[in-house]
Amino acid sequence: MNPGLEVQIIAILVSLCCSLLGVFLVLKKQAMLSDAISHTILLGIVLGFFVVHNINSFLLIFGAALVGILTVFLTDALTKTRIISSDSAIGIISPLLFSIGLVLISQFASNVHLDMDSVLLGELAFAPFDRLVLFGIDFGAKSIYVMLLILILNITFIIIFYKELKLSTFDQSLAVILGFSPILINYLFMGLVSITAVSAFNAVGSILVISLMVGPPITAYLITEDLKKMLIIAGGIGIVNAVVGFQVASLFDISIAGTISTVTGVVFLMTLLVSPKHGVIMTLINRAKQKRIYILHALLFHLYNHEDTQIESEEASLKTICEHLNWTNKQLDKILNYAQKNGYVIMKDGLIKLTECGRRYTIQEYQSLIESI
Amino acid sequence: MLELIFSDYTFRIVALGTILLGIASGLLSSFVTLNKQALVGDALSHAALPGIVLVFMIIKVKNLELLLLGALFFGLIAIGLTNIIKKYSKVKFDSSLALVLSSFFGFGLVLMTIIQKTPTASQAGLNNFIFGQASTMLPHDVYLMLSISILVILLIILFWKELKIFVFNPEFSQALGFNNKYISLLFSGLIVLTVIIGLESVGVILISSLLVSPGVSARQWTNRLSIMVVLSGLFGAISGFFGTIISAISPKMPTGAIIVIVLSVITILSILFGSKRGIIWRQIKNKINNHKIIAYQWLNNSEINSLPIEALQFLTKKNYLAIQNNEYVLTNEGRKLIDYYKEAQE
Numbered sequence: 015m016n017p018g019l020e021v022q023i024i025a026i027l028v029s030l031c032c033s034l035l036g037v038f039l040v041l042k043k044q045a046m047l048s049d050a051i052s053h054t055i056l057l058g059i060v061l062g063f064f065v066v067h068n069i070n071s072f073l074l075i076f077g078a079a080l081v082g083i084l085t086v087f088l089t090d091a092l093t094k095t096r097i098i099s100s101d102s103a104i105g106i107i108s109p110l111l112f113s114i115g116l117v118l119i120s121q122f123a124s125n126v127h128l129d130m131d132s133v134l135l136g137e138l139a140f141a142p143f144d145r146l147v148l149f150g151i152d153f154g155a156k157s158i159y160v161m162l163l164i165l166i167l168n169i170t171f172i173i174i175f176y177k178e179l180k181l182s183t184f185d186q187s188l189a190v191i192l193g194f195s196p197i198l199i200n201y202l203f204m205g206l207v208s209i210t211a212v213s214a215f216n217a218v219g220s221i222l223v224i225s226l227m228v229g230p231p232i233t234a235y236l237i238t239e240d241l242k243k244m245l246i247i248a249g250g251i252g253i254v255n256a257v258v259g260f261q262v263a264s265l266f267d268i269s270i271a272g273t274i275s276t277v278t279g280v281v282f283l284m285t286l287l288v289s290p291k292h293g294v295i296m297t298l299i300n301r302a303k304q305k306r307i308y309i310l311h312a313l314l315f316h317l318y319n320h321e322d323t324q325i326e327s328e329e330a331s332l333k334t335i336c337e338h339l340n341w342t343n344k345q346l347d348k349i350l351n352y353a354q355k356n357g358y359v360i361m362k363d364g365l366i367k368l369t370e371c372g373r374r375y376t377i378q379e380y381q382s383l384i385e386s387i
Numbered sequence: 388m389l390e391l392i393f394s395d396y397t398f399r400i401v402a403l404g405t406i407l408l409g410i411a412s413g414l415l416s417s418f419v420t421l422n423k424q425a426l427v428g429d430a431l432s433h434a435a436l437p438g439i440v441l442v443f444m445i446i447k448v449k450n451l452e453l454l455l456l457g458a459l460f461f462g463l464i465a466i467g468l469t470n471i472i473k474k475y476s477k478v479k480f481d482s483s484l485a486l487v488l489s490s491f492f493g494f495g496l497v498l499m500t501i502i503q504k505t506p507t508a509s510q511a512g513l514n515n516f517i518f519g520q521a522s523t524m525l526p527h528d529v530y531l532m533l534s535i536s537i538l539v540i541l542l543i544i545l546f547w548k549e550l551k552i553f554v555f556n557p558e559f560s561q562a563l564g565f566n567n568k569y570i571s572l573l574f575s576g577l578i579v580l581t582v583i584i585g586l587e588s589v590g591v592i593l594i595s596s597l598l599v600s601p602g603v604s605a606r607q608w609t610n611r612l613s614i615m616v617v618l619s620g621l622f623g624a625i626s627g628f629f630g631t632i633i634s635a636i637s638p639k640m641p642t643g644a645i646i647v648i649v650l651s652v653i654t655i656l657s658i659l660f661g662s663k664r665g666i667i668w669r670q671i672k673n674k675i676n677n678h679k680i681i682a683y684q685w686l687n688n689s690e691i692n693s694l695p696i697e698a699l700q701f702l703t704k705k706n707y708l709a710i711q712n713n714e715y716v717l718t719n720e721g722r723k724l725i726d727y728y729k730e731a732q733e
């Protein structure tokens with residue numbers, strides 16, 4: 015396999031692993047925990063290194079996973095005292111553990127190759143240098159197999175514990191009543207998040223881990239509200255981001271991890287802009303529509319109220335109606351155009367008159383308004 | 388240590404810088420934690436990176452003022468984006484923070500790799516912004532930090548009542564005719580300013596701690612905002628000072644990390660021993676209150692001399708009863724206790 019293809023495969027695998035777990039993380043409102051964990055596992059790696067004295071050891075993953083769980087436990091414990099909000103707890107614990115990691119490195123491990131830059135920032139392009147060699151045969155980049163293993167682990171976990179996860183994500187109290195243990199599930203889940211984060215961050219750096227865990231799920235959240243669909247769409251978006259990001263990065267020869275994060279942000283913003291249900295553009299169009307209908311109703315009700323009364327000439331004349339309804343001339347012109355085009359009103363001797371169709375429409379709208387109250 | 392303080396010029400410069408940073412971020416952290424925006428600082432500091440790198444790409448020299456201007460600009464864009472996401476979608480605030488944080492930081496990394504490739508400009512010193520290295524601060528940098536810190540402090544004093552009402556009750560503030568949009572902008576601006584003066588010494592990743600921990604610590608000692616703000620400023624200053632001393636004594640220590648650890652120790656002590664909400668103090672208070680309630684129930688519900696002997700002993704020990712002429716009688720304190728709880732019940 016050529017290195018480019020291997021990097022692309024690793025990027026896709028990492029992206030899938032993170033997006034799937036991220037769906038639950040985002041729905042649990044714990045997105046910033048991914049930020050916390052991805053920083054604190056540095057401490058886990060350092061501590062693990064002190065035990066096994068080998069920076070490439072597989073065992074470091076467990077050290078990191080333990081510290082990840084410790085992070086969750088400490089923030090939970092702080093939040094439970096009820097004197098600190100959960101985001102403050104994250105803001106205290108995560109920098110603390112990260113700082114301890116930094117100090118330990120600077121004091122005891124500065125001669126070891128634990129390059130801070132690559133830990134945090136990650137360089138995907140170097141991932142293929144670490145080969146899996148068995149019986150003298152080169153099977154390809156090690157990261158591919160590690161991430162594949164993690165992906166299978168994650169998918170198995172989600173499938174087996176799907177209903178438990180769903181329940182404890184959306185309704186903790188119900189989960190307790192029904193006899194599930196949301197706390198156990200939560201710690202299992204967080205352990206998995208930590209393992210995923212640490213294996214991913216070997217390859218891509220911790221910032222990309224956050225981006226991949228949060229970006230695709232919230233993009234999917236803009237599109238659907240069904241959990242199963244959200245998982246599938248998030249996975250799909252994760253793959254697309256990884257592919258586009260990698261291609262752009264290799265085109266311009268820039269940081270792959272950075273490009274994928276940037277693409278993730280851009281894809282989210284584009285979706286936010288054009289999403290059919292809640293997108294910015296649709297929201298603005300809907301608001302404009304509602305506003306126009308509201309103004310139209312105001313005009314029609316006003317005309318209907320004063321129809322065939324003595325003061326009609328005063329109330330319904332072009333000159334005075336702006337003043338009475340507190341509109342500018344421009345607004346009136348716009349809405350009159352619209353109403354005339356739809357055949358609700360006609361102009362007669364400088365007065366605005368309801369047509370037959372307009373009157374029927376007014377009465378019907380008025381009644382539905384009253385009923386809705 | 389004293390020798391160090393008085394003789395070493397570099398140390399004095401660095402210490403002055405970190406103390407000022409501690410004060411400014413400490414003052415602000417009270418408002419940040421009360422407003423439940425603890426993680427905004429984290430997001431903003433990451434989001435500022437592309438601003439710094441972009442300016443560096445354009446001017447090609449390390450001019451701190453202009454670099455920080457770039458950081459300010461991108462910080463404000465990041466805040467604007469999270470606000471837009473909040474307004475137009477039901478995505479949770481922390482999710483949007485995490486997304487903005489990581490994609491901006493990623494963009495910063497992309498720009499940094501572009502700089503690395505251009506042969507003329509080196510990215511010397513830009514890495515310091517990520518991990519923070521106070522020992523590389525120059526007098527000129529400290530003067531800049533000094534002026535921005537004073538600006539932040541002055542703005543907090545000047546807009547004290549606006550910030551106060553905005554933090555505690557934004558709806559009320561709107562109803563009174565304050566413009567929440569402007570106050571919120573001011574608040575974000577203050578956070579961004581504080582973040583950028585901390586970037587060089589503490590670094591992108593740890594500066595968020597300075598915007599959370601002092602406020603949380605101070606909150607455990609008082610229920611008054613003014614005292615809380617002063618205390619959190621003090622905590623920030625102490626951690627800045629001791630952090631610098633420790634990292635000066637042991638040269639390999641990263642300054643930012645030490646500052647954060649000192650600050651965390653203060654926070655943990657405050658959470659445990661804080662006089663208003665600290666865990667231990669609260670346990671003691673609960674215990675005292677429990678005793679009082681039990682004593683009241685005994686005294687109020689039955690004839691004194693028909694109480695079991697353990698109860699009588701307990702009440703005498705607590706000074707609610709006294710022995711006179713071989714009989715138990717109420718003391719003044721006992722009477723006070725009964726009156727207090729009766730009143731409370733009504």
